[in-house]
Amino acid sequence: MDLFLLKKIISLMIMPLSIIILLLIIAIIFYRLKPKLSFWALFTATTLLFLSTFPPLSDNIMAALEDNYPAFTRSNQPVDYIIILGGVHTSVQGLPATSELKSSSLERLVEAVRIYRLHPEAQIITSGFADGDVSSNAEKVKQAAILLGLPKNKILTENFPQNTEEEAQLIAPRVLNKNVVLVTSANHLPRAMAYFQRYGVNAIPAPASPWVKSNGLTSWAYYVPNAKKLQQTTTVWYEALGRIVQWFNR
Incomplete structure (x- = not known):
């Protein structure tokens, strides 16, 4: 197996x-x-x-x-690369690429688009393998990014990494000694940062869409299991x- x-x-x-x-x-x-x-x-x-x-x-x-990393605001230096780590999608004929992305992938892409608006000088790297689909996650995220207005010539794809460690291994040689922003789900970011640091990349963390969004206000329903x-x-x-x-x- x-x-x-x-x-x-x-x-x-x-x-x-x-x-x-x-x-x-x-x-x-x-x-x-x-x-x-x-x-x-x-x-x-x-x-x-x-x-x-x-x-x-x-x-x-x-x-x-x-809570390990704050939301990305703006880098003091020009950004060379914005890395979007791979997620999940399902290719369905007739749906736009944005609708084919599962929530985690879409959230990461939206955060990357926001950062690109702050740093249009950056190139974008999408990542992720096909996992049984006809298209790799890297390619699907690229398609969705283009639909959201990002220029096609600014997007690079890494189509083969199957997990976070492989993403760090494959992407690191391209971005060493560059100013890099690493975009992934907020809960996944501590593990992702550790892998990229292992391979020599000191990225700026950019957490996407945290699960827990608390404003200090709760009702009785908050204490009911769901x-x-x-x-x-x-x-x-x-x-x-x-x-x-x-x-x-x-």
Whole structure:
């Protein structure tokens, strides 16, 4: 089996929802054979589900990732490159490229467009492989960027990196000793910055669209578990696992 595919399967299996489903299956199977095991599996699944969907907890652990870097304002020096790290898309005939991008890719692109308006001297590098699609994510983001008014001749693509480390490896030789802005999701930025620093690139961080946007005002509904927070907690879980792998591979 392909190593990249194996990593994806393993990561999916250890996500919160997968663990909850596994525990519920265990609770059902051993309901009569081992009632105590069944009870603890059900109790653990319920507890994990509650904690994963509880907004104050989910927001606090996500904020710990997202609060590492402030929003990009303007560089004191001319910017040579704006790097947009790869995300996810689905090519669908009849849809514009902007609609084919999943939310994380679109958010990164919008942030990059904003930065380009501040620094039109910069070249843009899009990144990301096809992942089974007919087009690479780098190419799809480029198409969407052109639709949003960025000049085609200012956009370079890296079509083959499959993960953040490969993006850093492939892009670093081009941007060494340049003034570089690194755009990715706010929760992903600490891991991305560490990889680029490993390969000698001291980029300016540009966090895109943080999950947690707090103005200090909350209502009673904020303390009610909801499904969106499960997705948010899963994202934190995924990034935490990525940081652990990054630490072991130093």
